[in-house]
Amino acid sequence: MSDTTAPARGAATLHDVARAAGVSLATASRVLNGSTRKVAESYRERVEAAAEQLGYTANLSAQATARGTSAIVALLVADIADPYFGQLASGVARGADEAGLVVTIAITERDPQREVKLVRALRGQRPRGLILAASRVEGPDAVGLQGELDAFSNMGGRVVVVGPGGGSARSVAVDNRGGSAALGAELADLGYRDAIVVAASEGIRTSDDRLAGFTEGFTAAGGVIREVRRAGFTRDAGYAAASDLLTGDVPAGTLIFGISDVVAIGIMSAVRDAGRQVGADIAVAGFDDIATGRDIRPGLTTVRVPLEDLGYQALHAATDPEWTPGEPQLPLEVIVRGSTPPRG
Amino acid sequence: MSDTTAPARGAATLHDVARAAGVSLATASRVLNGSTRKVAESYRERVEAAAEQLGYTANLSAQATARGTSAIVALLVADIADPYFGQLASGVARGADEAGLVVTIAITERDPQREVKLVRALRGQRPRGLILAASRVEGPDAVGLQGELDAFSNMGGRVVVVGPGGGSARSVAVDNRGGSAALGAELADLGYRDAIVVAASEGIRTSDDRLAGFTEGFTAAGGVIREVRRAGFTRDAGYAAASDLLTGDVPAGTLIFGISDVVAIGIMSAVRDAGRQVGADIAVAGFDDIATGRDIRPGLTTVRVPLEDLGYQALHAATDPEWTPGEPQLPLEVIVRGSTPPRG
DNA sequence: CCACGTGGTTCGCGCTCAAGC
DNA sequence: GGCTTGAGCGCGAACCACGTG
Numbered sequence: 001m002s003d004t005t006a007p008a009r010g011a012a013t014l015h016d017v018a019r020a021a022g023v024s025l026a027t028a029s030r031v032l033n034g035s036t037r038k039v040a041e042s043y044r045e046r047v048e049a050a051a052e053q054l055g056y057t058a059n060l061s062a063q064a065t066a067r068g069t070s071a072i073v074a075l076l077v078a079d080i081a082d083p084y085f086g087q088l089a090s091g092v093a094r095g096a097d098e099a100g101l102v103v104t105i106a107i108t109e110r111d112p113q114r115e116v117k118l119v120r121a122l123r124g125q126r127p128r129g130l131i132l133a134a135s136r137v138e139g140p141d142a143v144g145l146q147g148e149l150d151a152f153s154n155m156g157g158r159v160v161v162v163g164p165g166g167g168s169a170r171s172v173a174v175d176n177r178g179g180s181a182a183l184g185a186e187l188a189d190l191g192y193r194d195a196i197v198v199a200a201s202e203g204i205r206t207s208d209d210r211l212a213g214f215t216e217g218f219t220a221a222g223g224v225i226r227e228v229r230r231a232g233f234t235r236d237a238g239y240a241a242a243s244d245l246l247t248g249d250v251p252a253g254t255l256i257f258g259i260s261d262v263v264a265i266g267i268m269s270a271v272r273d274a275g276r277q278v279g280a281d282i283a284v285a286g287f288d289d290i291a292t293g294r295d296i297r298p299g300l301t302t303v304r305v306p307l308e309d310l311g312y313q314a315l316h317a318a319t320d321p322e323w324t325p326g327e328p329q330l331p332l333e334v335i336v337r338g339s340t341p342p343r344g
Numbered sequence: 345m346s347d348t349t350a351p352a353r354g355a356a357t358l359h360d361v362a363r364a365a366g367v368s369l370a371t372a373s374r375v376l377n378g379s380t381r382k383v384a385e386s387y388r389e390r391v392e393a394a395a396e397q398l399g400y401t402a403n404l405s406a407q408a409t410a411r412g413t414s415a416i417v418a419l420l421v422a423d424i425a426d427p428y429f430g431q432l433a434s435g436v437a438r439g440a441d442e443a444g445l446v447v448t449i450a451i452t453e454r455d456p457q458r459e460v461k462l463v464r465a466l467r468g469q470r471p472r473g474l475i476l477a478a479s480r481v482e483g484p485d486a487v488g489l490q491g492e493l494d495a496f497s498n499m500g501g502r503v504v505v506v507g508p509g510g511g512s513a514r515s516v517a518v519d520n521r522g523g524s525a526a527l528g529a530e531l532a533d534l535g536y537r538d539a540i541v542v543a544a545s546e547g548i549r550t551s552d553d554r555l556a557g558f559t560e561g562f563t564a565a566g567g568v569i570r571e572v573r574r575a576g577f578t579r580d581a582g583y584a585a586a587s588d589l590l591t592g593d594v595p596a597g598t599l600i601f602g603i604s605d606v607v608a609i610g611i612m613s614a615v616r617d618a619g620r621q622v623g624a625d626i627a628v629a630g631f632d633d634i635a636t637g638r639d640i641r642p643g644l645t646t647v648r649v650p651l652e653d654l655g656y657q658a659l660h661a662a663t664d665p666e667w668t669p670g671e672p673q674l675p676l677e678v679i680v681r682g683s684t685p686p687r688g
Numbered sequence: 689c690c691a692c693g694t695g696g697t698t699c700g701c702g703c704t705c706a707a708g709c
Numbered sequence: 710g711g712c713t714t715g716a717g718c719g720c721g722a723a724c725c726a727c728g729t730g
Contacts, residue, residue: 011499060468062407062702155355406719
């Protein structure tokens with residue numbers, strides 16, 4: 001008469017379940033945590049009942065050490081409160097859930113040094129995959145990163161970069177150049193002739209590509225890029241850049257293209273705070289189509305990128321053994337809203 | 345002449361490091377992963393050098409099984425793309441980072457059944473703490489949840505509920521009632537007399553408290569709640585409720601209070617799509633003060649709750665052994681913006 | 689001879705998987 | 710065939726074995 005059904009301090013172990021069911025550890029393991037081998041129905045039922053009754057849940061850490069591989073995917077973003085990363089993370093989470101994986105998240109705060117440290121720390125978890133959603137994998141800042149990333153790869157983990165990839169990592173990319181070229185062309189068609197671009201620092205591929213594409217599309221259709229301001233990817237950077245811009249002489253009818261929607265929203269606020277009007281006076285456009293762009297007035301003209309799908313694809317790139325780069329190239333779409341009314 | 349410095353397939357283990365440094369496992373363990381015991385400087389250096397050179401990082405899973413406790417905190421949110429949860433998660437992540445913890449995140453999609461499954465799955469990780477940011481821990485839906493939560497507690501994990509807590513779980517709460525009472529009073533002072541509230545279902549504490557508080561503050565100052573509509577916590581729910589509302593007769597000067605900013609933003613869009621104007625015509629107010637509320641026009645009147653701090657506190661509630669409920673009650677502040685202009 | 693301080697050995701954490709009966 | 714036994718995953722923490730004073 002042993003105290004079999006004790007709720008126990010500290011989780012029930014597989015051992016407890018096996019004992020309660022009167023079978024061996026291996027048998028219990030087979031029925032509860034998959035295996036190719038079969039086990040007789042009668043045993044299976046007993047084990048399942050015991051597990052249920054003890055509230056057993058496999059200890060994933062132990063499983064991971066025993067199996068040598070974990071069920072974890074790590075996600076690295078610059079700022080989870082930023083809607084861009086939020087939507088992306090949504091897709092990652094959905095995919096992970098479907099695949100029975102758990103996602104751990106870390107925030108770089110856009111600090112390359114911090115990012116290196118985080119990758120190193122995350123490596124400790126031996127995740128199956130690592131998704132980098134906000135990093136420059138090239139350039140001088142990335143020197144330490146590459147080392148960590150390689151170490152991660154050598155460990156058997158898969159590295160996925162969202163955006164322009166580099167090196168051995170898989171990458172899930174968006175056609176930034178093509179999308180902004182289409183945006184530029186469309187806006188020129190609407191009658192805009194003078195544009196200012198608020199971009200990030202040179203060397204940041206996403207920014208460079210969007211700038212290049214926009215320039216291409218806009219000038220080809222007869223527009224002129226008056227100026228390129230260097231800011232960052234945040235709302236406040238956009239606000240500051242535009243505020244500064246507007247202390248100078250910006251004629252009505254000028255278009256300001258923010259390198260991302262978040263930046264563009266900062267620009268819109270700055271325009272208004274400078275006593276100007278968004279739309280007919282100063283037009284604003286962005287890139288990404290975050291949800292907010294739909295609810296602000298005037299609506300924000302932008303290029304829609306299916307962010308959630310992007311995250312979903314990143315997850316699969318990180319976990320599917322056979323995966324071919326640039327699989328389903330995500331469809332981009334120019335969306336014209338009130339922030340860029342047609343210009344006579 | 346053994347192949348000591350081999351980069352190795354599959355991560356370097358503590359064993360590798362010890363061998364490379366010519367010491368025992370225990371010594372290597374002592375220098376790399378804390379211990380009360382000392383080890384001679386000469387050994388220490390050799391171990392550290394070897395670890396550095398092999399790119400060693402402790403296997404957290406193995407550590408967790410050996411120690412019997414992990415360095416993980418689990419976070420459960422309804423939707424990570426929702427700015428409310430995004431900002432909250434930001435604070436959780438910051439606190440975790442400071443404490444050397446890793447956070448794993450899961451999305452409930454506001455589905456109670458799903459939530460139960462997730463808690464069970466997360467339990468497998470044996471996290472040190474579990475933060476529930478979006479759940480009703482009371483009511484009929486919560487019956488299964490409570491069981492999982494108890495199991496989690498019995499395992500030695502700490503459960504923290506963001507919002508009105510229940511049962512044995514710690515909770516980090518916001519004074520929803522007081523905040524919305526203040527908001528109601530302030531709006532009545534501005535001259536509003538008729539209000540419609542778009543809330544969530546009855547039984548959801550956050551919604552109930554905000555509704556009760558608002559009613560209290562608004563009526564005490566002479567206002568009248570004309571109607572309470574039941575929707576949900578999403579932008580689309582707010583939009584739908586308000587659209588429906590506006591097919592009926594809603595006189596100018598009416599105030600619509602959305603149970604959260606996200607809902608309020610949906611309401612604003614619906615108001616506009618119905619051909620009405622936000623502000624002097626139909627006034628709108630929300631709760632939370634998400635970042636977007638500052639950038640839309642007119643600005644959204646709301647109650648500011650320091651969401652990031654809330655997340656930060658939740659993390660500490662989940663990890664600090666000595667922690668007293670309702671420690672620093674978070675300061676709330678009514679913020680009046682253009683969506684509720686003073687009414688003659 | 690007995691503390692003490694420092695390094696090594698060994699067992700076990702909870703689990704999986706290959707080999708045995 | 711179906712189940713069990715046993716070895717081992719990477720690590721931590723007792724425990725033991727020395728060498729000093």
